[in-house]
Amino acid sequence: MARDPRFDILFDPVRIGPVTAPNRFYQVPHASGMTNALPRVRAGFRETKAEGGWGVVCTGACSIHPSSDDSPLPFATLWDKDDIKAHALMTEAVHRHGSLAGVELFHGGAVVMNRTTRTPPLSPSGTPWMATHIGFMSNLRPRIMDKQDIRDLLQWQAEGARKARSAGFDIVYVYAGMGYLPYEFLLSDYNQRTDEYGGSVENRVRLIRQMIEVTKEAVGDTCGVALRVSLEELRKRPGRHMASEAHEVIALLKDDPDLFDVKLDTTPTDCSASRFSPEGSHEPIISFVKTLTDKPVVGVGRFTSPDTMVSQVKRGVLDLIGGARPSIADPFLPNKIKEGREDEIRECIGCNICISSWHDGVPVRCTQNATAGEEWRRGWHPEKFAPARRQEKVLVVGAGPAGLECARVLSRRGVQVTLADKADEFGGRLRFETRLPGLSAWGRVLDYRMQALRSDANVEMYPGSALSADDILEFGCDRVVTATGSRWGTELYADSELPTAPFNAPGVYTPDDLAAGAVPEGPITVFDFDSYYMGGLIAEWLARQYGDVTYVTPAGQASAWTIMTNELPRVHQALTRAGVPVRTLSRVAGFGGGALTLTGLFVDQPERIACRSLVITGLRRPDDTLYQQLMARPADLAAAGIRSVDRIGDAMAAGAIVHAVFSGHEYAREFDLTPAERNWRRDRPVVTEPFGPGIYEG
Ligand code: ADP
Ligand code: SF4
Numbered sequence: 001m002a003r004d005p006r007f008d009i010l011f012d013p014v015r016i017g018p019v020t021a022p023n024r025f026y027q028v029p030h031a032s033g034m035t036n037a038l039p040r041v042r043a044g045f046r047e048t049k050a051e052g053g054w055g056v057v058c059t060g061a062c063s064i065h066p067s068s069d070d071s072p073l074p075f076a077t078l079w080d081k082d083d084i085k086a087h088a089l090m091t092e093a094v095h096r097h098g099s100l101a102g103v104e105l106f107h108g109g110a111v112v113m114n115r116t117t118r119t120p121p122l123s124p125s126g127t128p129w130m131a132t133h134i135g136f137m138s139n140l141r142p143r144i145m146d147k148q149d150i151r152d153l154l155q156w157q158a159e160g161a162r163k164a165r166s167a168g169f170d171i172v173y174v175y176a177g178m179g180y181l182p183y184e185f186l187l188s189d190y191n192q193r194t195d196e197y198g199g200s201v202e203n204r205v206r207l208i209r210q211m212i213e214v215t216k217e218a219v220g221d222t223c224g225v226a227l228r229v230s231l232e233e234l235r236k237r238p239g240r241h242m243a244s245e246a247h248e249v250i251a252l253l254k255d256d257p258d259l260f261d262v263k264l265d266t267t268p269t270d271c272s273a274s275r276f277s278p279e280g281s282h283e284p285i286i287s288f289v290k291t292l293t294d295k296p297v298v299g300v301g302r303f304t305s306p307d308t309m310v311s312q313v314k315r316g317v318l319d320l321i322g323g324a325r326p327s328i329a330d331p332f333l334p335n336k337i338k339e340g341r342e343d344e345i346r347e348c349i350g351c352n353i354c355i356s357s358w359h360d361g362v363p364v365r366c367t368q369n370a371t372a373g374e375e376w377r378r379g380w381h382p383e384k385f386a387p388a389r390r391q392e393k394v395l396v397v398g399a400g401p402a403g404l405e406c407a408r409v410l411s412r413r414g415v416q417v418t419l420a421d422k423a424d425e426f427g428g429r430l431r432f433e434t435r436l437p438g439l440s441a442w443g444r445v446l447d448y449r450m451q452a453l454r455s456d457a458n459v460e461m462y463p464g465s466a467l468s469a470d471d472i473l474e475f476g477c478d479r480v481v482t483a484t485g486s487r488w489g490t491e492l493y494a495d496s497e498l499p500t501a502p503f504n505a506p507g508v509y510t511p512d513d514l515a516a517g518a519v520p521e522g523p524i525t526v527f528d529f530d531s532y533y534m535g536g537l538i539a540e541w542l543a544r545q546y547g548d549v550t551y552v553t554p555a556g557q558a559s560a561w562t563i564m565t566n567e568l569p570r571v572h573q574a575l576t577r578a579g580v581p582v583r584t585l586s587r588v589a590g591f592g593g594g595a596l597t598l599t600g601l602f603v604d605q606p607e608r609i610a611c612r613s614l615v616i617t618g619l620r621r622p623d624d625t626l627y628q629q630l631m632a633r634p635a636d637l638a639a640a641g642i643r644s645v646d647r648i649g650d651a652m653a654a655g656a657i658v659h660a661v662f663s664g665h666e667y668a669r670e671f672d673l674t675p676a677e678r679n680w681r682r683d684r685p686v687v688t689e690p691f692g693p694g695i696y697e698g
Helices: 005-011 039-051 081-095 147-167 181-186 206-219 232-236 245-253 306-314 325-329 333-338 353-360 401-412 440-454 469-475 511-515 533-546 560-565 568-577 625-631 634-639 657-670
Strands: 014-016 019-021 025-027 056-063 100-106 171-176 224-230 259-263 297-299 320-323 393-397 416-420 459-462 479-482 486-488 491-493 499-502 524-528 549-552 586-592 595-600 607-610 613-617 620-622 644-647
Touching (some): 005 306, 005 333, 019 100, 039 081, 056 081, 056 171, 081 100, 081 147, 100 147, 100 224, 147 171, 147 206, 171 206, 181 206, 181 224, 206 224, 224 232, 224 245, 306 320, 353 560, 393 401, 401 416, 401 440, 440 657, 469 625, 469 634, 479 625, 486 511, 491 586, 511 533, 511 613, 524 533, 533 549, 533 613, 549 586, 560 568, 625 644
Parallel strands (some): 025 320, 224 259, 259 297, 393 416, 393 479, 479 644, 524 549, 524 613
Antiparallel strands (some): 014 019, 486 620, 491 499, 586 595, 595 607
């Protein structure tokens, strides 16, 4: 199909110093969990984005020196010759598609804890970072940098830039964002120095200017030099001569880098979940930058709509459309716009599961794109599917995320697919969950797959079809896939920190009851030991409708696991706004007669609070009844010509939507492979040099 001419502007080339980006689609540096121990996984992941049309593809944070050691969080390194070779795999892969490769050179300062290298963290004035991030902090406080340390840092940056050039990168970063070392020099809270690097804004930008200078000297006219800078905090602080310190910083540096990559300061706002921030949420903070510099500007905002992208460029907000999550969810987003197929974009839903992968220390996982991180390891391509080995008819029962993804991929492989669900509308758990506050964007999981399924001639869809084992045996198919989901239980939580037996009493509800339309009587208590989004969201949702809701959890925070998805602070803010008191480190010890007995998790301190309805978000178990019924009838299955019956998604193991989509995808890709063919490839570090010093300078 022809491209809509109104999107032509997105395909203009953009000069970045001595190099030229072929279009405005710029995959900004983002964490991938792919360290130098996984160089081929990393190259495959980044290459797919170049193949999909991203004109610039960058690495995630890449440490320039062992004093910037972010372990156990995954990070890349450019320390020695083998590191250069490891990155060269990525730059060569990106160049094969005519895109530019960028590297985010990084020194973490007081944010990194140097747990492996055992070097005291460096900082301008010895101030530690974020005392609330207990999981990431250390008991070792940073040391104050002296002049020699600053000279060393500049040398490491220059060395890093030279190594980056040797590895084949086209764009080299100075990274002054997200609390990292050069950012700490910018912010007076971290920087109380009395020398020429502290005090006035002019002094606080000095280090960054010098870092840009040494980077430019190191790369000559072979690479563009980008400055990535966080502006949220600085924007809040009035400047001496301009509207804010952010304005003053940009004005002072306006001619120094070849590109400004602008962002916010902390992950909950910079990389905010869609639950709390819409597309383009950075604009109010960063829109001033282009008014102060003639250099190109890139920024992000979870952009998935080409109209929004065009608007950003035409209104002079950005020159390059930055994408991290949108490029993970759909590496082929640019090409789909280019080819007039924008309705096929697999839009990021803003769930931040990708971020949780980084916190988990593993390669990136994506709810929408099951192939992310599996390009090299399993040979999965997001847009290409091997034809099925033989003509088969597959019945998929259950059209939640698992069944939908399974049917989509099966049909792309040429399989005759029938997708049935007992509900009148497809979507499974999404039918309810997208009605909860802030989760409407999660409907894209359904929308994308319905769009794909409707365009495939070999798919038949039957909503409103509850299937029994007899129905299936009569239906006539080669294989059956049950994607029948899961059920929330009513178990409570004992003082042993183990679940109790189910607690089925009048006034006790689960999310399934609420989804089916039950209306709890107030006062309501939500007792949450699932600890992901559901308990906090249900409390917020019920409070907005009926008021008088208390949230209780044995965890230390509300929706405690959402620390992994950058949502935790904002969950607490949302509950406070909704008027929901939060009781942590507590469990329910009794319920009845209009009251609930709470007690401490570690300290036995019973307390009664008024409560007529108890909503439990605790255990979720597979609903695999249909699967078990079919498996109990092997002779009937054989007589019906059914060769296999499987479970996928929540019907196999209850999890997040990402697990269900992956499970459906995996089945559809691999159901006709042999066990040996299903084996994925194991990546290994590049090791060619003799064991030598930790850092190579040359
Ligand atoms: P998952 O996350 O694994 O995709 P969901 O709970 O979202 O699971 O979806 C499961 C779907 O399966 C629901 O839409 C439900 O209506 C459907 N389902 C469950 N049992 C049957 C059945 N026997 N026949 C048809 N549909 C079923
Ligand atoms: Fe977007 Fe979620 Fe995928 Fe991350 S995991 S890219 S937020 S859909």
